[in-house]
Amino acid sequence: MPVAYIPRTRDLYSDFTPYRWVENESTPFTPLTKPVAECAIAMISSGGIMYRDQPRFHREDASYRRIPIHARPDELSVWHFGYPTGDAERDANCVFPLERMRELEAAGVIGRLVDPAFSFMGGIYSARKVRDELAPQIVDELKRAHADAFFLVPA
Amino acid sequence: MEEAGIPTLCMTSALDITRSVKPPRAVFVNFPLGHQTGPPNQPELQRRIVTDAMRAFAAISSPATIVELPYVWDPNDRTWEDTDYTKGWMPVAPSREAADALEAERQAKFRRE
Numbered sequence: 001m002p003v004a005y006i007p008r009t010r011d012l013y014s015d016f017t018p019y020r021w022v023e024n025e026s027t028p029f030t031p032l033t034k035p036v037a038e039c040a041i042a043m044i045s046s047g048g049i050m051y052r053d054q055p056r057f058h059r060e061d062a063s064y065r066r067i068p069i070h071a072r073p074d075e076l077s078v079w080h081f082g083y084p085t086g087d088a089e090r091d092a093n094c095v096f097p098l099e100r101m102r103e104l105e106a107a108g109v110i111g112r113l114v115d116p117a118f119s120f121m122g123g124i125y126s127a128r129k130v131r132d133e134l135a136p137q138i139v140d141e142l143k144r145a146h147a148d149a150f151f152l153v154p155a
Numbered sequence: 156m157e158e159a160g161i162p163t164l165c166m167t168s169a170l171d172i173t174r175s176v177k178p179p180r181a182v183f184v185n186f187p188l189g190h191q192t193g194p195p196n197q198p199e200l201q202r203r204i205v206t207d208a209m210r211a212f213a214a215i216s217s218p219a220t221i222v223e224l225p226y227v228w229d230p231n232d233r234t235w236e237d238t239d240y241t242k243g244w245m246p247v248a249p250s251r252e253a254a255d256a257l258e259a260e261r262q263a264k265f266r267r268e
Contacts, residue, residue, distance in 0.1 A: 001236060002169075002170040002171070002183070002185055003168075003169070003236050003239050003240065004171050005169040005171055005172050005240055006171045006172060006175065008239075008240045008241060009240070011241070011242070012240065012241070012242060021172060021175045021176070022175065022176050023175050023176075024175075024176055024177045026177075026218075027157075027177045027178070027179050027218035027219040028157035028158045028179065028218070029157055029162075029179045029217070029218035030157045030158075030160050030161065030162045030179075031162065031216070032162045032212065032213060035213065036209050036210075036212050036213045041209075047189070052265040052268075053261070053262050053265040053266055056258050056261075075265075077261055081248065083188045083189040083245075084188075084189055084244070084245060084246055085189065086246070087189055087190060087194065087195040088189055088195075090195045090196065091195035091196050093192060093193065093195075093198070093201050094189060094190045094191070094192060094193060094194065094195050094201075095189060095190070095191055095192065096192075097192040097193075097201055097204075097205050099198070100192065100198065100201050100202050100205045101205060103202060104202075104205060104206060104209060109206060109209055110209060135156070138156070139156060139159045139161070142156070142159075142161055143159070143161075147161060148161075148162075149161065149162045149163070149164070149212065150156050150161050150162070150163045150164070151163075151164055151166075151208070151209075151212075152163060152164065152165040152166065152178075153165075153166045153191050153192055154165065154166060154167060154168075154169075154191060155188065155189055155191060
């Protein structure tokens with residue numbers, strides 16, 4: 001059975017005002033205009049991934065990091081307060097499947113993996129901050145990179 | 156992103172949250188949080204999950220569709236479903252001093268290289 005995370009979040013933070021999950025009534029939808037095998041695909045992870053000496057994330061941090069797609073596993077580290085990061089520290093591909101996406105690019109499953117990939121620390125209380133501050137910057141990044149599609153991996 | 160004309164696909168391991176948020180395209184894997192694209196050091200399984208996700212990207216044609224992948228975390232042990240995201244589930248956070256020391260060490264390591 002899938003875990004019911006909404007009531008568990010309520011329990012876990014029972015000392016606080018109940019968190020209001022975003023409830024969207026409608027969903028914007030842009031069709032893919034070409035096969036995935038021809039698409040430039042950008043990737044982002046909310047798992048709190050950092051490359052080399054990029055600054056660490058902090059709580060309520062809506063900044064993001066650019067991760068070169070040819071980063072070696074030992075050049076990546078993880079900081080996030082909202083999930084146990086041990087496995088992601090051992091292998092970032094758990095929440096940031098950079099090596100796997102490079103393999104899919106090499107195998108022709110996707111057209112191209114957009115360089116750089118992106119990461120932020122998803123434990124941000126304010127959905128408004130994500131929507132109005134973080135998301136527009138990422139849209140600009142993707143437009144500059146001529147990304148055809150966007151792959152999001154939460155953590 | 157979608158309003159800016161960029162199609163998106165979102166992995167998820169939290170079905171109820173995803174049903175509430177209604178992202179344009181979602182792929183659900185029933186794994187513990189922190190493993191949305193697979194367990195550590197299992198590249199084959201990770202590759203299958205990400206490949207399935209890319210297939211779903213092409214296949215989903217209507218908004219707010221959630222494709223559920225059949226992968227099972229551990230067929231012999233489902234206790235994680237009871238403990239995930241409950242009190243005591245997070246490892247104890249290091250003290251501020253310990254965290255700052257770890258961060259300084261990371262910064263120094265990459266500056267040296």
